[in-house]
Amino acid sequence: MNTVLTRCPANPILTADRIPYPATLIFNAGVTKFQGKYVMVFRNDYGGKPGTANFAGTNIGVAFSDDGIRWAPQPKPWIEWKTDEIRRAYDPRISVIDGRCYLCFAVDTAHGIRGGIAVTDDFDKWEVLSLSAPDNRNMVLFPERVNGKFMRLERPFPIYGRGAPEAFDLWFSDSPDCAYWGNTQLVLGSEQVPWANCKIGPGAPPIKTRAGWLTAYHAVNVDKTKELPAWHPNWHKTYTIGLMLLDLEQPWKVVGMMREPLLTPTTDYELNGFRGHVLFPGGMILEPNGEVKIYYGAADTVECLATAHVDDLIALCRQ
Ligand code: BMA
DSSP: OOSSOEEOTTOSSBOGGGOSSSOSEEEEEEEEEETTEEEEEEEEEESOOTTOOOOSEEEEEEEEESSSSSOEEOSSOOBOOOOSSEEEEEEEEEEEETTEEEEEEEEEETTEEEEEEEEESSSSOOEEEEEOOSSEEEEEEOSSOBTTBEEEEEEEOOSSSSSSTTOOOEEEEEESSSSSOEEEEEEEOGGGOTTOSSOEEEOSOOEEETTEEEEEEEEEEEOTTOOOOBSSSOOOEEEEEEEEEEOSSSTTSEEEEOSSOSBOOOSHHHHSSTBTTBEEEEEEEEOTTSEEEEEEEETTTEEEEEEEEHHHHHHHHHO
């Protein structure tokens, strides 16, 4: 394992017992800086308990922080999207573009899983700008436009056309208005990730560095011979965090990539929980002093933070 990344001593930095409303699993959050504060939007699966995979529902909560480590959750959950067609929105990501906060989330519907994009200015009202065709999720937006275009990374999941179960890849699209998406390009095939034998997908929205867009993604390895700790039987997947650099002008081109995972599950809070051995990056912040904060969900149960210097992360992608 590399030594440039340090887990925050305060990990896990957000847990269900800190939430002032029904909460069981707090994880897979998006984090950004907005109007002088750190903002986290997090997934909350509520109404379940250890030993069951059944939950009463899922909502998205908001927490604010002055240092990115100690978080104050809002008194009420924010988004709980339920209609006859839509079952829930979850795994939120957040990017500030031109002074507005854009959210990406996965949307379970009666007709498949869709990638949703919404915009908010106050973490109260939110307006949906687009919903992809199914199945697609793990969308993240780049924090600025290039040549006037919004840009996203995404992970469609082709069951029939790909030739192997769950060999899902990481893709790019752009848009003039955040509603109509096109110029779809393959960024990284799951077979290009040497330590994973299953799906990959975006994780944290990219940050801009002199060497390219730096982005953390998730990569999954499945081993059916090993039962992993979980609240339900038949859990065999290990989720690790990978790191790559994308071209600043043509972000579908990978210009650097770690050959081993940036982070694998090793601590108790990463190995044990609703689904043990799961790390899912969702937020990355580049501080003025060069520190990069990487936020990740652990064991589908808690939210965590690890830090590194941006130059060290770039060097790892160039080895
Ligand atoms: C994926 C998503 C994520 C979750 C992961 C591991 O399919 O549901 O939200 O973290 O599985 O359970």
